[in-house]
Amino acid sequence: MTYKRKKYHFGDTHLKKKWRTKRRTRDLDQIDGDLKPEKVDNLLTQKVDFDKPGLAQFYCVHCAKHFIDSHAFECHIKSKPHKRRLNALKTEPYTVEESLRAAGMGSYIPPKKRKMETLIPEAVKEGLKDVLDIKKKAKMSTDTDGDEKMK
Known part of the structure; x- marks a missing residue:
């Protein structure tokens, strides 16, 4: 007796990869929580973190992504996925x-419906181009003792 072929989910690998935990992105309601004024300031002016791309200075709040330098961030702002995310965030969750x-x-x-504009991180506003500029700025803000200057 022959059996029916059971390969119903043959072309679903792209869907499996999208929903795996290690590639999971933030949902729209979580990003909407990040867009509140008290959290936006913290996300746009993050401290230097050596574990994140671009030392955590080039971060897109709307897409919840870190970028390696200002050029990659500016290219992302002009891209379709970013514009689609802005349109999705226009409606309340x-x-x-x-x-x-x-x-x-x-x-x-x-x-x-609400008006949604792209938020620019402080590093891009200051004109820092890449990781080397950030390291130079961090080195200039420390004394010879190794502690930060008084402000």
Whole structure:
């Protein structure tokens, strides 16, 4: 007796890779939480971290990505994935209250559209081009003793 071929999920490798934990990106509601004023300032002016690309100075808040230098960051701002992410963030994220209103427990209010602009990190505003510029700036801000200068 012959059996039916059971290779239904043959072309799903790109979907598996997308949803694996090691490649997991931040969801839109998490990024919306990052766009609150108290968190945005911390993300745009991060301290130098040697474990992250570009020493954590070139960070796109909307896409939750670190970039290696200002050129890569500027190319990313002009790219389609960044523009699509901005369009997706224009609508407010889905909440529990909205689901209750849609289920009939209150009057339904459609999600509001808001204006979304690209946020530029401090390193790009200061004109720092790459990791070498950041290291020079960090070296200049320390004394000969090794401690930071008084401000």
